[in-house]
Amino acid sequence: MGKSREEEHRAFLDWLIETIDEHKVDALIVAGDIFDTGTPPNYALELYYTFLKRLCTTTCRTTIITAGNHDSIATLNAPKEILGLLDVHVVSSGEEDNSERIIKLYDNLGALAGVVCAVPFLRDGVVRKGVSGESHQEKEAALIEGMEDYYNEIADAAQEIIGKEPHIPVIATGHFTTVGGQTSDSEREIYIGSTMNIPSNFLAERFDYVALGHLHRSQKVGSGCDHVRYSGSPIPLSFSEAGNRKKVTIVGFDGAIPLVEEVEIPTFRNLYRIKGSKEEILDALKEIEDEEGWTEVEIIDDNTYAALQEIQEYADAHNLTLLAKKVTRSAASVGITELEIVDLDEITPLEMFMKRLELDDMEDEVLREKLITEFKTIENEVATA
Numbered sequence: 357m358g359k360s361r362e363e364e365h366r367a368f369l370d371w372l373i374e375t376i377d378e379h380k381v382d383a384l385i386v387a388g389d390i391f392d393t394g395t396p397p398n399y400a401l402e403l404y405y406t407f408l409k410r411l412c413t414t415t416c417r418t419t420i421i422t423a424g425n426h427d428s429i430a431t432l433n434a435p436k437e438i439l440g441l442l443d444v445h446v447v448s449s450g451e452e453d454n455s456e457r458i459i460k461l462y463d464n465l466g467a468l469a470g471v472v473c474a475v476p477f478l479r480d481g482v483v484r485k486g487v488s489g490e491s492h493q494e495k496e497a498a499l500i501e502g503m504e505d506y507y508n509e510i511a512d513a514a515q516e517i518i519g520k521e522p523h524i525p526v527i528a529t530g531h532f533t534t535v536g537g538q539t540s541d542s543e544r545e546i547y548i549g550s551t552m553n554i555p556s557n558f559l560a561e562r563f564d565y566v567a568l569g570h571l572h573r574s575q576k577v578g579s580g581c582d583h584v585r586y587s588g589s590p591i592p593l594s595f596s597e598a599g600n601r602k603k604v605t606i607v608g609f610d611g612a613i614p615l616v617e618e619v620e621i622p623t624f625r626n627l628y629r630i631k632g633s634k635e636e637i638l639d640a641l642k643e644i645e646d647e648e649g650w651t652e653v654e655i656i657d658d659n660t661y662a663a664l665q666e667i668q669e670y671a672d673a674h675n676l677t678l679l680a681k682k683v684t685r686s687a688a689s690v691g692i693t694e695l696e697i698v699d700l701d702e703i704t705p706l707e708m709f710m711k712r713l714e715l716d717d718m719e720d721e722v723l724r725e726k727l728i729t730e731f732k733t734i735e736n737e738v739a740t741a
């Protein structure tokens with residue numbers, strides 16, 4: 357939406373350095389999506405390296421960075437050797453040797469205090485040996501099986517390291533969507549062509565704590581189990597996350613038993629989401645006195661052009677920033693059932709195509725299905741090109 361988040365990132369990293377010292381954190385895990393893009397801008401790289409250097413002045417002795425689906429393996433790997441000197445471990449593809457992807461944590465006296473199985477976002481080819489002509493269901497089953505095998509193998513290797521000392525915790529990381537995880541609008545679909553949900557029971561059984569990345573909402577996974585968690589993103593990444601509390605998770609261990617504490621991250625910029633008629637939106641805007649905040653309005657009005665203009669004028673006069681303006685026309689005014697015009701970056705290509713199909717009263721169901729299948733094929737080709 358043409359706005360930089362640099363200020364918020366900077367404020368968060370400052371806060372994180374302070375929080376690490378305050379809670380005497382020994383090790384930091386960042387479970388992926390270090391960057392939002394494979395080619396991060398220079399300011400973001402500078403923030404990243406400066407942060408890692410500043411960590412050396414805190415209580416944190418070991419840092420583990422695992423790649424997410426947005427990260428480029430090459431970008432993360434480039435400084436890997438020099439970061440190793442700062443005890444920052446970068447694991448990016450999942451194809452690393454055990455000596456690299458299993459990281460030992462030591463206490464002040466140099467005794468082994470924990471083992472981290474650092475697992476990044478696993479690309480399809482790493483967990484599943486592709487066989488052509490498989491059905492969608494077969495592919496999905498093979499992927500889930502491949503993930504389980506991967507985690508079981510690394511868990512076995514970790515058990516060998518701790519030997520007969522069950523009081524040493526074994527921690528794992530991961531980057532994927534689990535069954536039952538709560539998503540928001542802004543996690544891009546990661547397994548192309550499928551809404552892959554990985555069952556996580558096997559994780560809970562094999563590890564003493566699992567730190568997951570990818571979902572933006574801070575949450576634990578599965579009921580009655582406290583030790584498989586998403587920390588969530590440090591700042592909201594879309595207006596759909598406007599009401600979320602952002603957190604970091606601090607985990608202590610009593611033997612191998614995890615003691616979890618959630619620490620709320622301060623809000624560095626407020627996001628507001630307002631939906632309603634022109635009058636309702638204007639009333640809600642009057643309540644906002646925060647000139648630093650960003651607002652999304654969704655208007656329900658038949659004369660949206662005039663209404664939006666009035667809303668924008670109000671915002672300009674009061675130094676409020678409207679970033680997204682959505683329009684919902686009443687069905688009567690457009691003659692079809694529900695036409696929503698939203699920002700292009702909030703709609704997937706397939707959703708757009710489905711909306712286009714809705715405009716045609718297509719009676720031939722077979723043709724309709726065929727068009728959708730063809731569209732998905734083309735989308736896959738483009739996405740994997």
Ligand SMILES: [Mn+2]
Nearest residue numbers: 389424425570
């Ligand atoms: Mn991700």
